[in-house]
Amino acid sequence: MEVVIRSTPDEVASTVADIVEHYVRGGPTTLGLATGSSPLGTYRELVRRHRHDGLDFSSARAFLLDEYVGLPKDHEQSYSSVIRSEFVDRVNIDPDRVDYLDGQAEDLAREAARYDAAIAAAGGVDVQLLGIGTNGHLGFNEPGSALTSRTRVKTLTEQTRLDNARFFGRVDDVPRHVLTQGLGTIGEAGHLVLVAAGEGKADVVAAAVEGPLTAFCPASVIQLHRHTTVVLDEAAAHHLALADYSRYALRHKPTWQRF
Structure with a gap:
């Protein structure tokens, strides 16, 4: 695991965009796209690079991390709608090569199985963007989620619903259930990139990066992954015991070891 500490959220977004650009410029790439506030700066920077630097997404495809159950795809807070407005519709990725979980599927279990099969058929996700919830959730894998779980329906905690109420206006409008890639599904991606900013994430980041591997903090599963970058x-890095070492390691990173 590599921990990269930047001075500002804008520098965080630029660093994560550098990682994504590295994959996209290297050839056909499958992106794992997260929603929530954490990756928004990265999407804006990637859009800027597409428009001003010619970053070409035409050979990319993508899979979304999760979706609310019951929201229509065109609801402004559905994750399919958010990712289209923030990223997909603003770059030249083929919309038909972006796969979304259907939160209105008649058979949610079948939809979850379809999604895992679609990711596998695409050859897996090359680089998966991730945020982290204040209770340690990864995707919408709430505390207590099995570390080997697959895509499935999950019930949101009241804390998560409270955290997301700012997007809906009131907590009563936040759905109670979601479809989410499981921790096992997420862990099959080639490269995990977890993004966090702000003092409010400092405790949970320390738990995920330096705490015990436990279902109580689902994001701690990143400790098992062969290629994880935490930006x-x-x-957000304030409570990391090894923050100074992470800064030292980054300063002395071999030139051949880019990402």
């Missing part, structure tokens, strides 16, 4: 601003 933080100074505030």
Whole structure:
């Protein structure tokens, strides 16, 4: 695991965009796209690079990390709608090569199985963007989720619903259930990139990166992954015991070891 600490959220977004650009410029790439506030700066930077630097997404495809159950795809807070407005519709990725979980599927279990099969048929996700919830959830794998879980329906905690109420206006409008890639599904991606900024994430980042591997903090499963990059601003890194070592290691990183 590599922990990269940047001074500001803008520098965090630029660093994560560098990683994504590295894959996209290297040839056909399958992206794993997360929603929530953490990756928004990265999407804006990638859009800027597409428009001003010619970053070409035409050979990319993508899979979304999760979706609310019951929301229509065109609801402004459905994750399919958010990712289209923030990223997909603003670059030249083929919309038909972006796969979304259908939160209105008649058979949610079948939809979850279809999604895992579609990821496998695409050859897996090359680089998966991730945020982290204040209770340690990864995707919408809430505390107590099996570390080997597959894509499935999950019930949101009240804390997660409260955290997301700012997007809906009131907590009563936040759905109670979601479809989410499981921790086992997420772990099959080639490269995990977890993004966090702000003092409010400092405790949970420390738990995920340096705490015990436990279902109580689902994001701690990243400790098992063969290729994980955690990109933080100074505030989110504030409680890391090994923050100074992470800065030292980054300064002395071999030139051939880019990402």
